[in-house]
Amino acid sequence: MEYGLDLEYSFNEFLKGFGLSSEIAHIIWLPLPMLLVLVAAVVGVLVTVWLERKISAAAQQRIGPEYAGALGVLQPIADGLKLLVKEDIIPAKADGILFTAGPILVLVPVILSWLIVPFGQNLLISNVGIGIFLWIALSSIQPIGLLMSGYASNNKYSLLGGLRAAAQSISYEIPLALSVLAVVLMTNSLSTIDIVNQQSGAGILSWNIWRQPVGFIVFWICALAECERLPFDLPEAEEELVAGYQTEYAGMKFALFYLGSYINLILSALLVSILYLGGWGFPIPVELIAKFLNLPINAPFIQVFTASIGIVMTVLKAYLLVFIAILLRWTTPRVRIDQLLDLGWKFLLPISLANLLITAGLKLAFPQFFGG
Amino acid sequence: MSIAITTQIICFTILSLVILIGALGVVLLESIVYSAFLLGGVFLSVAGLYLLLNASFVAAAQVLVYVGAVNVLIIFAIMLVNKKEDLKPINDIKSRRIISTSICLTLLSLLIRVDLTNVWSLSNPQNSIGEESTIRIGEHLFSDYLLPFEVASVLLLMAMIGAIVLARRDVMSKDISTGLPVDQELIEKSSEPLLTNKN
Numbered sequence: 082m083e084y085g086l087d088l089e090y091s092f093n094e095f096l097k098g099f100g101l102s103s104e105i106a107h108i109i110w111l112p113l114p115m116l117l118v119l120v121a122a123v124v125g126v127l128v129t130v131w132l133e134r135k136i137s138a139a140a141q142q143r144i145g146p147e148y149a150g151a152l153g154v155l156q157p158i159a160d161g162l163k164l165l166v167k168e169d170i171i172p173a174k175a176d177g178i179l180f181t182a183g184p185i186l187v188l189v190p191v192i193l194s195w196l197i198v199p200f201g202q203n204l205l206i207s208n209v210g211i212g213i214f215l216w217i218a219l220s221s222i223q224p225i226g227l228l229m230s231g232y233a234s235n236n237k238y239s240l241l242g243g244l245r246a247a248a249q250s251i252s253y254e255i256p257l258a259l260s261v262l263a264v265v266l267m268t269n270s271l272s273t274i275d276i277v278n279q280q281s282g283a284g285i286l287s288w289n290i291w292r293q294p295v296g297f298i299v300f301w302i303c304a305l306a307e308c309e310r311l312p313f314d315l316p317e318a319e320e321e322l323v324a325g326y327q328t329e330y331a332g333m334k335f336a337l338f339y340l341g342s343y344i345n346l347i348l349s350a351l352l353v354s355i356l357y358l359g360g361w362g363f364p365i366p367v368e369l370i371a372k373f374l375n376l377p378i379n380a381p382f383i384q385v386f387t388a389s390i391g392i393v394m395t396v397l398k399a400y401l402l403v404f405i406a407i408l409l410r411w412t413t414p415r416v417r418i419d420q421l422l423d424l425g426w427k428f429l430l431p432i433s434l435a436n437l438l439i440t441a442g443l444k445l446a447f448p449q450f451f452g453g
Numbered sequence: 454m455s456i457a458i459t460t461q462i463i464c465f466t467i468l469s470l471v472i473l474i475g476a477l478g479v480v481l482l483e484s485i486v487y488s489a490f491l492l493g494g495v496f497l498s499v500a501g502l503y504l505l506l507n508a509s510f511v512a513a514a515q516v517l518v519y520v521g522a523v524n525v526l527i528i529f530a531i532m533l534v535n536k537k538e539d540l541k542p543i544n545d546i547k548s549r550r551i552i553s554t555s556i557c558l559t560l561l562s563l564l565i566r567v568d569l570t571n572v573w574s575l576s577n578p579q580n581s582i583g584e585e586s587t588i589r590i591g592e593h594l595f596s597d598y599l600l601p602f603e604v605a606s607v608l609l610l611m612a613m614i615g616a617i618v619l620a621r622r623d624v625m626s627k628d629i630s631t632g633l634p635v636d637q638e639l640i641e642k643s644s645e646p647l648l649t650n651k652n
Contacts, residue, residue, distance in 0.1 A: 104455065104456050108456065179486075179490065209509060209584075210509060210510075210584030210585075210587060211509050211510050211513050211584075211587060214510070214513050214517075215509075215513055217513075217517060218513040218514070218516040218517040218521065219516070221516065221517050221520065221521020221522070221525075222497075222516065222520055222521060224521070224525050225490070225493050225520065225524065225525060225528065228525070228528050228529065228532065229490060229528075231532075232486060232532060240532065243532075244529065244532060244533070247525055247528075247529055248529075251521075251522070251525060251526075254521070271587065
């Protein structure tokens with residue numbers, strides 16, 4: 082299955098044309114994809130914030146932001162600028178070092194996880210072998226940052242919010258990892274590229290959502306809980322805890338939390354689309370279209386077409402899921418903390434365990450459908 | 454020297470410094486909260502060392518288990534019982550410190566001696582399995598290391614049962630630590646739903 086554009090190779094060849102050694106070319110290449118993904122993540126956040134404002138307005142029969150740009154599209158930029166120029170306050174009795182380190186520890190693992198998000202066969206930063214496991218490991222660092230900022234704020238609401246966030250994060254990580262494990266079992270690989278390729282056989286029919294419907298729902302619920310989105314936003318439940326662990330934060334440090342939560346939401350949506358909705362795959366296989374048009378699959382035109390279709394499909398699927406998450410946020414009430422933990426430990430955990438067991442059994446019984 | 458090797462040496466130096474300074478901080482700092490957070494930093498740096506050794510799966514497992522589970526639980530426990538109380542001064546603190554330092558130094562010298570006398574068989578970097586290591590670890594866990602793997606799970610089960618017994622003292626009539634009869638009324642009160650009194 083080695084096809085698709087290899088931008089790195091062509092870029093290095095291009096630089097070598099100017100007489101640079103391959104090592105220098107590699108060093109010049111290295112920051113480019115990272116920068117691109119960082120920009121993509123931030124632009125994704127801006128779009129999501131605008132969508133959130135507009136969709137929430139529609140859900141509550143308001144108009145929403147209107148004056149900043151056409152349909153208010155510049156509103157998120159205005160928000161960002163406001164946060165940038167606000168005074169950076171550290172409360173007098175707070176712990177300065179931990180107060181500053183907390184938001185950083187929350188944001189960095191989320192951005193690092195973008196390492197493994199593929200937008201096409203070669204369109205990702207690094208196809209590391211441990212792939213999806215890296216994301217699970219990195220997302221487990223986040224609770225430390227939340228506990229840290231909750232503790233450092235020297236505020237009872239912050240501490241309670243931080244503790245709730247950590248408890249929620251730990252309890253929902255287990256069903257999340259188990260439902261990922263069922264997909265990995267079918268793929269025989271942890272790599273996100275292999276997971277998508279395994280679903281690319283027959284277009285929409287071979288997507289994992291048909292083979293893992295339970296896993297899909299469990300994963301989506303857990304992903305929402307990990308992102309602290311309503312109905313699971315207990316750590317920052319405003320009626321009870323003011324704003325949870327971010328109560329004392331202002332300016333750019335608050336913006337880091339804000340960015341982190343939205344980047345995490347987009348990342349989760351991307352990963353749902355990669356694990357269950359065929360990733361960059363078009364609902365009809367591109368090979369079939371190429372065959373229909375009598376074009377060879379390696380033709381440059383088809384290559385560029387495949388790559389752009391891949392990016393568009395990944396982003397489209399992810400934003401469809403973001404849309405559902407926003408709708409859920411503005412239409413569902415919040416669960417209580419005991420209901421939240423009951424759901425995680427007494428319902429999702431047994432279900433995801435059973436799902437893993439059944440997947441393993443089905444894999445042995447029907448190796449041609451469930452990966453041999 | 455190629456760029457890759459230079460990068461590796463820089464990373465190794467930074468990681469080892471973080472591990473050494475962080476570990477010293479964990480032991481020497483007065484504030485238990487700082488110690489706990491520094492411990493997380495040390496665990497993360499150890500994961501970085503594993504990454505430098507091409508063991509990406511072990512590195513990710515280290516982050517998941519030690520940082521994501523062990524360290525979070527430690528911090529969680531500290532914050533749940535974070536009482537502001539002054540510790541009682543210990544009378545013979547000086548002699549205790551001398552004894553513990555000498556024991557630690559003896560252990561350190563033993564380790565250094567093992568390190569210097571042992572002939573380490575370095576595998577050829579060309580033969581390193583790299584990304585294959587996940588599969589190799591799985592094979593070993595289900596063949597020659599099956600018994601230790603299963604015994605470890607029994608150990609974890611025992612720890613879990615112990616934790617449940619400690620947490621749910623209402624299953625016992627006597628308090629295990631003091632031997633006094635348990636005040637059942639208190640337990641009933643705490644497990645009563647909050648909203649039943651309203652109707």
